[in-house]
Amino acid sequence: MRVNNTAGVKPIFAESVPGRTGFSLPALDVPSQPLSAILPADLLRQEPPVLPEVSELGVVRHFTRLSQLNHSVDSGFYPLGSCTMKYNPKINEDVAGLDGFADLHPLQPEETCQGALQVIFELEQYLCEITGMDAFTLQPAAGAHGELTGLMLIKAYHRQRGEAATRTEVIVPDSAHGTNPASAAMCGFKVVEVPSNERGNVDIAALRRVVGPQTAALMLTNPNTLGLFEENILEIAEIVHEAGGLLYYDGANANAILGIARPGDMGFDVIHLNLHKTFAAPHGGGGPGAGPVGVKRALEPFLPLPRVIKDADSYRFNYDLPQSIGKVKGFYGNFLVALKAYTYIRQMGAAGLKAVAENAVLNANYLLAQLKDYFDLPYPRRCMHEFVLSGSRQKANGVKTLDMAKRLLDFGIHAPTIYFPLIVEEAMMIEPTETESKQTLDEFVQAMRQIAREAEESPELLQQAPTKLPVSRLDETAAARNPDLRWRG
Amino acid sequence: MAFIANTPADQAEMLAAIGVAEIAELFADIPASLRLTRELNLPAPEAEPILLKNLKSLAARNISAGEAVVFLGAGTYDHYVPSVVGHILGRSEFYTAYTPYQAEISQGTLQAIYEYQTMICNLTGLDVSNASLYDGATAVVEAVLMATGATRRCKVVVSAGLNPEYRRVLATYCDFLDLQLVVGLLSEGEPSAEQLHDLVDEQTAAVIVQYPNFFGQIEAGIEQLAEVAHAKGALLICAANPIALGLLKPPGELGVDIACGEGQALGNRMAFGGPHLGYLACREQYLRRMPGRIVGATTDASGKRGYVLTLQAREQHIRRQKATSNICSNQALNALAATVYLSLLGPQGLAQVAEHSVQKAHYLYNQLLQIEGISPGLPGPFFHEFTVRVKANPEELFSRLVEYGILGPLPLARYYPELSDLVLFCVTEQRTKEELDYLVKVLGGLL
Incomplete structure (x- = not known):
């Protein structure tokens, strides 16, 4: 990132000069007809759309300069809790860029895309083994999309048993990701919240009170968003299953347990994984991700279609799935993202994936040990791959967690996830991932300790942060009050 | 280990700072009965040079757009990516x-x-x-x-x-x-x-x-x-x-x-x-x-x-x-x-991509109608995709054309059983006259 205080990058529309272009085509080599003779005259555009007119160099420079205004994993530490901002191996990008994968049409004949079908088939198998599930679909495009798909599968399961009309509730802990209740509501369920206990786990007594014949499912993240393993997971599974409900696993935090424990063994019936978190596919500035969904055998018939099956040595699509919920996305999911995860798993192997979990948890506990005396720790336990601190001590001095987060940006470090989970006041959720070195962690510790000191000695320094970035603190209230969502010249 | 920076010495220092003897202790909250006692059953890890070679050969089992002439569209289009x-x-x-x-x-x-x-x-x-x-x-x-x-x-x-x-x-x-x-x-x-x-x-x-x-x-x-x-x-x-x-x-x-x-x-x-x-x-x-x-x-x-x-x-x-x-x-x-x-193309570039696609689609449509076994499909003005009726089984034709390095046209019966003899062609600006004429020649021979 280029740190400067010069004028920002002008919107590309402001760089436009009539007649310039960054593109050329070969001359038209077929006889041409007047457009008005072949297209309906009343449907032809009267004015060309307003788009930038810029030279190729102009375009390259514009977007290069924009890129330099970003923080990224490749440019610095990104301890963003629940987002698993690990290093994205370059080889994955190279593989996803191979013409033999990137230039395939989704409807081309099966005999011309055997390699791609093999990737889908084998990745589903790897994910089954890693999670202890029986079958997977790669169709969902992101974690939240996986959640919605999983809930549709759960509804289909209850329908088949004639219980869909009564099983109308989905239980989520108060520590859950916002997508959990949003997905449940979108799928037509009533959302019931269950509180956490003083150890940061699901309150078992409270769970017993809300579980019943109306329960369709419990959605759980494990380790949860406090970075804590649900110690009573087996009891939770028993409670939900005894009531006839199903257990849904939000895989956002699966990085902590790779090769150590499996959701399928814990009693989960449906799970999603985030390939752009746990399996090293890059986040792309907000996507594309991929949210494959895995199920136990009883739910397999409901998986989206088509599924890839193997006949002897060849692969093909199977659309003949009468109980399938149908399609949730065009074609077969975000294939190239899945391909990156496939490449990653092939490179890591079983021992490598276990080392991922071990070092992710080691790094998080190391940071926790180094920071716990400087900030409040609402749940004083060992953590898994992430942990949540509270800025309430600093808030007493007039410094909000937001101020500390913005100050951290001045150190060239991305802020942790803040104000989440909602059950922790002034929350800072920190996830270092396994790919960071001890040196980087130590630099982060020094920065955080300095910020804790500044919060006491010079709070205004934090309240005014950031000061070393291309822009200082941006006015979000004004942005929402008077939305300016497009360039109007 | 690939992508993990911690050395054994780092790990020892970090464990000491945490106050535990070994990494396994950090997983103590996971009930013992849930902890895997075996390694995951996955293919042996492959170092980057081998991995790349293997994935390239997997990619080679596919026929990419560059190795064929693509007439498939239906929502996914073979336009040139600058x-x-x-x-x-x-x-x-x-x-x-x-x-x-x-x-x-x-x-x-x-x-x-x-x-x-x-x-x-x-x-x-x-x-x-x-x-x-x-x-x-x-x-x-x-x-x-x-x-x-x-x-x-x-x-x-x-x-x-x-x-x-x-x-x-x-x-x-x-x-x-x-x-x-x-x-x-x-x-x-x-x-x-x-x-x-x-x-x-x-x-x-x-x-x-x-x-x-x-x-x-x-x-x-x-x-x-x-x-x-x-x-x-x-x-x-x-x-x-x-x-x-x-x-x-x-x-x-x-x-x-x-x-x-x-x-x-x-x-x-x-x-x-x-x-x-x-x-x-x-x-x-x-x-x-x-x-x-x-x-x-x-x-x-x-x-x-x-x-x-x-x-x-x-x-x-x-x-x-x-x-x-x-x-x-x-x-x-x-x-x-x-x-x-869109920044590269600007309004003229976009119009040009659109117009070349339209002109080439219409050229192909007119050429195809010269073939005995092909007749007009659904009527009315079209953009860069069109339907025609073929005197052949569209699915068989779809497979046959692969032998000639041609992907498409799409048999419409897959989605519309009532349109059993219709196929859908797409022509983008990428198709050359030579490729269009080649398709017409091949189809002329098959129908």
């Missing part, structure tokens, strides 16, 4: 960044999305756009959910000319979200906006058409349909091909309330169906019902222009079960590809 697009997307400052929640450290991504939103508004002739959705199919779904929310009605009337892949996805959502999906029938094998009029009633939340439709036809009557829909209090949703909007009147000028659809054609590779991007734009009055992320311009403490994610009160991380949608990750990098693509 070299610049790949180079900009390959900048890791873009692709290894997260969602731009911390605005001050994410101005590059935010400004690019703001420019993307502007381009989508300008192409569609509508007021506001979001930062992208998963794909064309789910964009249609999200548009429908906006309409059902705005009207508090649950019936959706869909043209049979809407991409069947989108209709399949929409049908799944309607099933689970308790919406009623009514598909307009093909009248004499032809969809028409006009014949949807009778299906629109006081229960209708939205009417959906595609422009150009799945068969490539440019249907007349969208404006009239808008009037009918609006008269009954329903919204008109239009799934439009953004390349076509370089030449055709924008949906906003036809009375459309929400334009949405597949943005792959704008600088994204076909990628076996994904990742692509869904785009969505609408009239200002529906702004607060839009799903997903939206970027807005604002100022910093010193009055300097900057960008932030805005109107977040609609979104799941704030509103939880009351959010307008559950979407979190979208297709930001694909939207960046679209932005770079």
Whole structure:
């Protein structure tokens, strides 16, 4: 990132000069007809759309300069809790860029895309083994999309048993990701919240009170968003299953347990994984991700279609799935993202994936040990791959967690996830991932300790942060009050 | 170990700082009965040189567009992706960044999305756009959910000319979200906006058409349909091909309330169906019902222009079960590809890509009709896709043509059993006259 205080990058529309272009085509080599003779005259555009007119160099420079205004994993530490901002191996990008994968049409004949079908088939198998599930679909495009798909599968399961009309509730802990209740509501369920206990786990007594014949499912993240393993997971599974409900696993935090424990063994019936978190596919500035969904055998018939099956040595699509919920996305999911995860798993192997979990948890506990005396720790336990601190001590001095987060940006470090989970006041959720070195962690510790000191000695320094970035603190209230969502010249 | 920096010495120091003897102790909260006592059963790890070799040979088991002549379209298009697009997307400052929640450290991504939103508004002739959705199919779904929310009605009337892949996805959502999906029938094998009029009633939340439709036809009557829909209090949703909007009147000028659809054609590779991007734009009055992320311009403490994610009160991380949608990750990098693509092309470049595709499609159509076994398919003006009737089994033809290095045309019976002898051709600007003539020659020999 280029740190400067010069004028920002002008919107590309402001760089436009009539007649310039960054593109050329070969001359038209077929006889041409007047457009008005072949297209309906009343449907032809009267004015060309307003788009930038810029030279190729102009375009390259514009977007290069924009890129330099970003923080990224490749440019610095990104301890963003629940987002698993690990290093994205370059080889994955190279593989996803191979013409033999990137230039395939989704409807081309099966005999011309055997390699791609093999990737889908084998990745589903790897994910089954890693999670202890029986079958997977790669169709969902992101974690939240996986959640919605999983809930549709759960509804289909209850329908088949004639219980869909009564099983109308989905239980989520108060520590859950916002997508959990949003997905449940979108799928037509009533959302019931269950509180956490003083150890940061699901309150078992409270769970017993809300579980019943109306329960369709419990959605759980494990380790949860406090970075804590649900110690009573087996009891939770028993409670939900005894009531006839199903257990849904939000895989956002699966990085902590790779090769150590499996959701399928814990009693989960449906799970999603985030390939752009746990399996090293890059986040792309907000996507594309991929949210494959895995199920136990009883739910397999409901998986989206088509599924890839193997006949002897060849692969093909199977659309003949009468109980399938149908399609949730065009074609077969975000294939190239899945391909990156496939490449990653092939490179890591079983021992490598276990080392991922071990070092992710080691790094998080190391940071926790180094920071716990400087900030409040609402749940004083060992953590898994992430942990949540509270800025309430600093808030007493007039410094909000937001101020500390913005100050951290001045150190060239991305802020942790803040104000989440909602059950922790002034929350800072920190996830270092396994790919960071001890040196980087130590630099982060020094920065955080300095910020804790500044919060006491010079709070205004934090309240005014950031000061070393291309822009200082941006006015979000004004942005929402008077939305300016497009360039109007 | 690949991608893990900690050495045994680092680990020992860190464990000492934590106060435990070994890493296994850190997992003590996991019940012993759940801890795996075996290694996962996965293929042995492959070091990078071997891995790359193996994956290249897997890729070689596929026939890519560059190795064949592609006449498949149906929503995924073989347009040329300029070299610049790949180079900009390959900048890791873009692709290894997260969602731009911390605005001050994410101005590059935010400004690019703001420019993307502007381009989508300008192409569609509508007021506001979001930062992208998963794909064309789910964009249609999200548009429908906006309409059902705005009207508090649950019936959706869909043209049979809407991409069947989108209709399949929409049908799944309607099933689970308790919406009623009514598909307009093909009248004499032809969809028409006009014949949807009778299906629109006081229960209708939205009417959906595609422009150009799945068969490539440019249907007349969208404006009239808008009037009918609006008269009954329903919204008109239009799934439009953004390349076509370089030449055709924008949906906003036809009375459309929400334009949405597949943005792959704008600088994204076909990628076996994904990742692509869904785009969505609408009239200002529906702004607060839009799903997903939206970027807005604002100022910093010193009055300097900057960008932030805005109107977040609609979104799941704030509103939880009351959010307008559950979407979190979208297709930001694909939207960046679209932005770079449109920046390179400009209005003339886009019109040129559209016109070359149209001219070549019409040339091929006329040449094909010279063949004995080929006759016209669905009537009316078309863009860069068209249907013809073949005197052969379309599925067999589809397989046979692979032997000649030709992918397509698509047999329509897969989606429309009543159109059993129709096939769908797509011609982009990439096809040369030589390739078109080659196809005609091969087909002439086979039919």
